[in-house]
Every structure is written in C-alpha cells, then in structure tokens.
Amino acid sequence: MLKRLKEKSNDEKIRNTMNKRISFIFGIIVFIFAIIVLRLGYLQIAQGSHYKQMIKNSENLTVNEAVPRGRILDRNGKVLVDNASKKAITYARGRKTTPSEVLDIAKDLSKLIKMDTKKITERDKQDYWIQLHPNQAKELMKKEQTLLDDGSISQEDYDETLYKKIGKKQIDTLNSKDLQILAIYREMMSGSSLDPQTIKNEDVTDEEYAAVSQKLKELPGVNTTMDWDRKYPYGDTLRGIFGDVSTTEEGIPKELTEKYLAKGYSRNDRVGKSYLEYQYDDILKGKKKEMKYTTDKSGDVIDSKVISHGSRGDDLVLSIDVDLQKKTEEYLEKQISKLRSEGAKDMDNALMVVQNPNNGDILAMAGKQIDKNGNLTDYDIGTFTAQFAVGSSVKGGTLLAGYQNNAIKVGEEMIDQPLKFAGGLTKRSYFNQDGKVRINDKEALMHSSNVYMFKTALKLAGSPYTPNMSLPTDISDAGQKLRKGLNQVGLGVKTGIDLPNETNGQIEPLTDNPGNYLDLSIGQYDTYTPMQLSQYVSTIGNNGYRVQPHVGLEVRKATNKDTLGPVKEKFKGNVLNKVNNTPQQISEVQEGFKMAFNEKDGTGYQSFRNTEVPSAGKTGTAEVFQDGKPRVNSTYIGYAPIKNPKLAFSIVYTNQPVPEPWLNGGDLGRDVINYYFKEKSKD
Known part of the structure; x- marks a missing residue:
C-alpha cells in the first residue's frame, strides 16, 4: 500500500512539472502573440496614416535612356553609316534636388574632369555670380527691392535691372576654377528631373572616366556610360543624302519639336534632322532603355530598376549600290574636268541619277556644284531638290501627249523647215536651219x-501650221493637255521618292502666251529635276509604267552583332500610273530613242553607239541665261539594254557655253553603262 502511494506521488510530481513547463511555454507564446497584436495595432492605428503618406510620397517614375541608332547599309550589305562609341559622363537630377545641391556635386566633379568653357554665355556667368554672391546681389538691388515690395515694378523689371548691374566688374571675379564648375553645372541643370543629361561626351579621357566611376557613390545622380556618334566608312560619299542627327545638347530641333513630341519623343532625344536620318527616324531610332526610379517624399531616389534594356535601332538597307555610286562619282568628276578643259568654265552643276527602270530602285545619285575655279562641292541632294530647263530630252513625252490626243499618228511624216509666223517670229530646228526635210516621228x-x-503642239491646240499664221491666242486647254501627257511620264510632278524636300519643278501658268506653249513642247519652258528625268526615261523603257523611285530597300531587325538580322519590312516601287498610250505608240518612241543612240545621225551616237550592251535614249539642250549671258543646259537620258532594260539614267549639266563648239557630256552615261554591265556582272 505504501509502495503504491509512493509511486502515485512520483507520478503526480512528474505530471505537475510537465504542466508547469507547458504553462510556461504557453505563456511565452501568448506573450509573443500579444506583442505581435499590439505591434500590428500600433502600425495600423497609430502609424497607419504615416505609412499611407509614405506610400503616397513614394512615386514610380519611368525615365528613358537613349540607345545607338540603326545602321544604314547598301544593297549588298556594305555599311554606309555606323555608330562610333565614346565614353560619356551623365547626370540625372532628383525631383527635389536644389540648385545648391547640384552645385555641390558640380564642385566635386570639377576635381575629376576638365570641361570646355567655350559654351558658357554671359548670362550663365551672371546667374552663377548671383548664386555665389546672393548677399552682394541683394545689396545692389536695395532700391529696386523696395519698389518690388510695394508693387511699383514687376519681377521682370527687377530681374532686368539686376542683370544690367552685374557687369564686367562682377563677372571678372570668376576665375578658371569657377568657370570649370560653371561649365559642369550648366549641363547638369539643362534638362528635367530624372532625365539623364550629358555632362561630357567629347574627349573623355580614360583617367577621367575611371576617376568618376570610382566616386559614383559620392556623386548622387552622376553616372558613367557609353555614348555614340555617327561614322561614315565611305567618307563624303552620299553624305548629304544620309542627313544629320541632332546632338545631345541640341535635342529635338525647334522646327521639328511639334512633329517629334506628337510621336512621344523627349525634348532632349537625338533625332534625325534631315533626309534619310529624318525620313526613316522611326526605324533608326531604336528602343530606349527604360529605368524605373522610386523616390521618397523628399524626391530623393531610393530605388531603381531596369524595366527594359532597350536595343539599338533597326538597320536600314538602301537600294544604292555603293560601288556603282563611287564609280559614278569618279566618272562625273572626270567628265567635269574634261568639259571645263574644253571651255565650260561657267558650268556650275553636274548631276546624275542611275536607277532600275522596272522597280524604282535608285542605284546611284551623284551631284557636284562647281565654282569658277573648278572646285567641287557635293550636291547629291540636287538630283531631286533642284530643277532645271532640260531641253529636247522631253520630246518623247511630247509625242506621247500628241498620240493621246489624236493630234498625230504613229509613223506620221512632217516637213521640217523654218516656221514663219505673223509678226516676223521664226522657229526652226537646230539640225536643219534653212532646208526642207521630210521626217517621221x-x-x-x-x-x-x-x-x-x-x-505637234499646234495640232494639239487645233491650229495646224500654215506659213505666216498667227499663233493661237488661247492655249490654256492645249497647255493642260500637253502637260497632262508630260505628267504621265513623270515630268512636272513629284516622283514620290522617299526623301524630304523634293520639288516638282517650276510650272508656270499657260493661258495666253502661245510662244511659251511652243517652248514647252521642246523642254524650254517648264523646269524639271534629274530625278524626274530618270523616272520619265524609265517609264519609256519599261513600256509605260511610271514607278515610284525609292532609296529605302528593306528594314533588318537589329542584332547584338554586326551581322544583318532578319527582314522586317521591304520597300517596293509602287506603280503610280500607266501612260494612256497604246503599246504601238510607246514602241514608236522607244524606236526613236534607239535611233538617237545608234544611228549615225542620232544626237547621242557619238557617246552611245558602242556601249557594252545596246542602249537607247535622248539628248537635250536648253537655252538659259547666267548673269545675263546666254548659256545652255545639256541633258542626257537613257536605258540599257534596249530590250528589257535593267538600268536607266539621267544626266544634267548646267550653264555650258553656247555651241559651237558642241561639248559632249554623254560619255558619262556610256561609262556607267559599261561599268554596270561589264564590271558589275563579274560580281
């Protein structure tokens, strides 16, 4: 019995001990739980509004960083425009960073880098002096401050007076060290908050780049990165056609601000300003890097995260063949030299366009402006922005207009003789000054x-020629019909080339000026561009289809390597219209073009009689004046081979001497044809 009581007593002791331990542990758990509940209550009730305000003050802002532009390549994959990387130092200002805080960073940065101070303006120096000497500035303006306080003058008047009082005496107190700081400070303050601004990207030395990189933690908002500039492996070749890109300082040019901002660009973005860079900016600009910055209630950045790493712009492949382009330029300069040596000392422009007549691909476009000393300036853009009187080259278009309006028939013969009109006016052909020659179209x-x-023009006007007749008084309807025919082949209308600033030539009204109407029929009234001439002769060569010319060929997706990516988009020459002529009528003009280049009496025979493949075309001479003195423009248009042509061209020389002697510039067309069908065929 005693033994059982003893055992029971031991069990109870053990049980009591376990119960105490469990109670202790449970008490600790309850205590911890109570602390958690109290803490949560404190955070939610006592501090809830505080944290809500912190969340409200913490804003997520997305800022874009620019990336390199896409490359521009020729049709064979040769790089024409690329990017050259360079070191850069940038600064992104916090939303609530004060000017004095920015100035402190600029002072620290001035110890690490050296700046060019040439861009500092007088106003920059005045503003900087005010910031450095606020008390002295107030001392200068005691009287004005009183007037400002009582409303006698406006803030604008106050500021204007202050700047007038800060003159050379004050500005000269800024030493070279101050100017270095100011040069940095003005760049740091040039943009909006959290938008990275370039402080220096020219001639950043390795030492500067390394020094700043090591001090980034001590320079809030400052960063070291890589910037880029456009580079041109082929030098000045097609440099004008490529156009320009704005600098980091320039951002969006003022005249293009509205256009680019409407597309979502930032004001400090580098954008295409002219020609191809402008025309295809949406393709070349690339996708910018996106950073997500989180700021606290003070506007300081407390966190950043890359949302998108971005990518460089897509590559633009051109229809241009750079080898043919270089050869065209070489032959053009050779021809200029020859013509000047033969007497063309006043010739001031020489231009050529080479294209595929079937699909509108522009293969080469070269232009030179020539000064009195024979110095040459690139003028490739003149092939579509400048217009000239082109003379007899247009006569194929005149015949087509005559056929369209039933003024003449295919194969119709006429007597070429001097035409005499009432009032003593005489019109004649250059090849036949006095005789009578029966010729067909x-x-x-x-x-x-x-x-x-x-x-033909008189028949079109309903007044067939008779000796000593009066010219028709109202030629408005006939002028419209003739121009409509010329428009159909591309003369007097824009070609639609994918480059800005194309002109449609000078097209003056035709109502009661019959002499000008007759001149229009031989290319002596309206003016045209070399690009229009090229489109026109291509329309003749391809059996009557006016095709839109283009220099953009395709878009290739950007890659991380120098290789071309997959094709994203192709550009094709759209057929703008089909001439309103029968195949027989078009063939008749083609036969006339063939004879002009291949028959001994043809005007182009001297240069084109023996080209690598048979060619056809037309020549022209327009009477013009230069500084009041008579001159001529010489033109040549053609295509090759005669059947199923693969190449078409136009050539314009302006202000050559009045014949005689006759200066032949057609060898340029011959050389290009021979190179294309001989040398290029080897490739």
Whole structure:
C-alpha cells in the first residue's frame, strides 16, 4: 500500500512539472502573440496614416535612356553609316534636388574632369555670380527691392535691372576654377528631373572616366556610360543624302519639336534632322532603355530598376549600290574636268541619277556644284531638290501627249523647215536651219527636231501650221493637255521618292502666251529635276509604267552583332500610273530613242553607239541665261539594254557655253553603262 502511494506521488510530481513547463511555454507564446497584436495595432492605428503618406510620397517614375541608332547599309550589305562609341559622363537630377545641391556635386566633379568653357554665355556667368554672391546681389538691388515690395515694378523689371548691374566688374571675379564648375553645372541643370543629361561626351579621357566611376557613390545622380556618334566608312560619299542627327545638347530641333513630341519623343532625344536620318527616324531610332526610379517624399531616389534594356535601332538597307555610286562619282568628276578643259568654265552643276527602270530602285545619285575655279562641292541632294530647263530630252513625252490626243499618228511624216509666223517670229530646228526635210516621228527623235514638236503642239491646240499664221491666242486647254501627257511620264510632278524636300519643278501658268506653249513642247519652258528625268526615261523603257523611285530597300531587325538580322519590312516601287498610250505608240518612241543612240545621225551616237550592251535614249539642250549671258543646259537620258532594260539614267549639266563648239557630256552615261554591265556582272 505504501509502495503504491509512493509511486502515485512520483507520478503526480512528474505530471505537475510537465504542466508547469507547458504553462510556461504557453505563456511565452501568448506573450509573443500579444506583442505581435499590439505591434500590428500600433502600425495600423497609430502609424497607419504615416505609412499611407509614405506610400503616397513614394512615386514610380519611368525615365528613358537613349540607345545607338540603326545602321544604314547598301544593297549588298556594305555599311554606309555606323555608330562610333565614346565614353560619356551623365547626370540625372532628383525631383527635389536644389540648385545648391547640384552645385555641390558640380564642385566635386570639377576635381575629376576638365570641361570646355567655350559654351558658357554671359548670362550663365551672371546667374552663377548671383548664386555665389546672393548677399552682394541683394545689396545692389536695395532700391529696386523696395519698389518690388510695394508693387511699383514687376519681377521682370527687377530681374532686368539686376542683370544690367552685374557687369564686367562682377563677372571678372570668376576665375578658371569657377568657370570649370560653371561649365559642369550648366549641363547638369539643362534638362528635367530624372532625365539623364550629358555632362561630357567629347574627349573623355580614360583617367577621367575611371576617376568618376570610382566616386559614383559620392556623386548622387552622376553616372558613367557609353555614348555614340555617327561614322561614315565611305567618307563624303552620299553624305548629304544620309542627313544629320541632332546632338545631345541640341535635342529635338525647334522646327521639328511639334512633329517629334506628337510621336512621344523627349525634348532632349537625338533625332534625325534631315533626309534619310529624318525620313526613316522611326526605324533608326531604336528602343530606349527604360529605368524605373522610386523616390521618397523628399524626391530623393531610393530605388531603381531596369524595366527594359532597350536595343539599338533597326538597320536600314538602301537600294544604292555603293560601288556603282563611287564609280559614278569618279566618272562625273572626270567628265567635269574634261568639259571645263574644253571651255565650260561657267558650268556650275553636274548631276546624275542611275536607277532600275522596272522597280524604282535608285542605284546611284551623284551631284557636284562647281565654282569658277573648278572646285567641287557635293550636291547629291540636287538630283531631286533642284530643277532645271532640260531641253529636247522631253520630246518623247511630247509625242506621247500628241498620240493621246489624236493630234498625230504613229509613223506620221512632217516637213521640217523654218516656221514663219505673223509678226516676223521664226522657229526652226537646230539640225536643219534653212532646208526642207521630210521626217517621221522616230526620225524627229533621232534628229531632235524642234519643228516636228512645234507642229505637234499646234495640232494639239487645233491650229495646224500654215506659213505666216498667227499663233493661237488661247492655249490654256492645249497647255493642260500637253502637260497632262508630260505628267504621265513623270515630268512636272513629284516622283514620290522617299526623301524630304523634293520639288516638282517650276510650272508656270499657260493661258495666253502661245510662244511659251511652243517652248514647252521642246523642254524650254517648264523646269524639271534629274530625278524626274530618270523616272520619265524609265517609264519609256519599261513600256509605260511610271514607278515610284525609292532609296529605302528593306528594314533588318537589329542584332547584338554586326551581322544583318532578319527582314522586317521591304520597300517596293509602287506603280503610280500607266501612260494612256497604246503599246504601238510607246514602241514608236522607244524606236526613236534607239535611233538617237545608234544611228549615225542620232544626237547621242557619238557617246552611245558602242556601249557594252545596246542602249537607247535622248539628248537635250536648253537655252538659259547666267548673269545675263546666254548659256545652255545639256541633258542626257537613257536605258540599257534596249530590250528589257535593267538600268536607266539621267544626266544634267548646267550653264555650258553656247555651241559651237558642241561639248559632249554623254560619255558619262556610256561609262556607267559599261561599268554596270561589264564590271558589275563579274560580281
């Protein structure tokens, strides 16, 4: 019995001990739980509004950082425009960073880098002096401050007076060290908050780049990165056609602000300003890097995260063949030199366009402006922005207009002779000054008969030629019909080339000026661009289809390597219209073009009689004036081979001497044809 009581007593002791331990542990758990509940209550009730305000004050802002532009390549994949990387130092100002805080960073940064101070303006120096000497500035303006306080003057008047009082005496107190700080400070303050601004990206030394990189933690908002500039592996070749990109300092040019801002650009973005860079900016600009900055209630950045790493712009492949382009330029300069040596001392422009007549691909476009000393300036853009009187080259278009309006028929013969009108006016052909020659339409093109075109124009006006007749007084309807025919082949209308600033030439009204109407029929009234001439001769060569010319060929997706990515988009030459002529009528003009280049009496025979493949075309001479003195513009248009042409061209030389002697510039077209069908065929 005693033994059982003893055992029971031991069990109770053990049980009591366990119960105490469990109670202790449970008490600790309850205590911890109570602390947690109290803490949560404190945070939610007592501090809830505080943390809500912190969340409200913490804003997520997305800021874009620029990336390199896409490359521009020729049709064979040769890089024409690329990017050259360079070191850069940037600064992104916090939303509530004060000017004095920015100035402190600028002072620290001035110990690490050296700046060019040439961009500092007088106003920059005045503003900086005010910031350095606020008390002295107030002392200068005691009287004005009183007037400002009582409303006698405006803040604008106050500021204007202050700047007038801060003159050379005050500015000269700024030493070279101050100017270094100011040069940095003005760049840091140039943009909006959290938008990275370039402080220095020219001639950043390795030592400067390393020194700043090591001090980034002590320079809030400052960063070291890589910037880029456009580089041109082929030098000045097509440099004008490529156009320009704005600098980091320039950002969006003022005249383009509205256009680019509407597309979502930032004001400090580097954008295409002209020609191809402008035309294809959406493709070349790339996708910018996106950073997400989180700021606290003070506006200080407390966290940042990369949302998108971005990518450089897509590559633009051109229809241009850079080897052909270089050869065209070489032959053009050679021809200029030859013509000047033969007497063309006043020639001031020489331009050429080479294209595929079937699809509108521009293969080469070269232009030179020539000064009195024979110095050459690139003028490639003149092939579509400058217009000239082009002379007899247009006569194929005149015949097509005559056919369209039933003024003449295919194969129709006429007598080429001096035309005499009432009042003593006489019009004649250059090849036949005094005689009578029976010719048909093809021969009219071969000989470049003015008379045949005049008679065609008079028939179009409903007044066939008779000796000593009066010219028709109202030629508005006839002028419209003739121009409509010329428009159909591309003369007098924009070609639609994918480059800005194209002109459609100078097209003056035609109502009661019949002399000008007759001149229009031989290319002596309206003016045209070399690009229009190229489109026109291509329309003849491809059996009557006016095709839109283009220099953009395709877009290739950007890659991380120098290789071309997959094709994203292709550009094709759209057919703008089909001429309103029968195949027989078009063939008749083609035959006349063939004769002009291949028959002994043809105006282009001297240069084109023996090209690598048979060619066809037309020549022209327009009477013009330069500084009040008579000159001529010489033009050549053509295509090759005669059947199923693969290449078409136009050439314009302006202000050559009045014949005689006759200066032949057609060898340029011959050389390009021979190179293309001989040398390029080897490739």
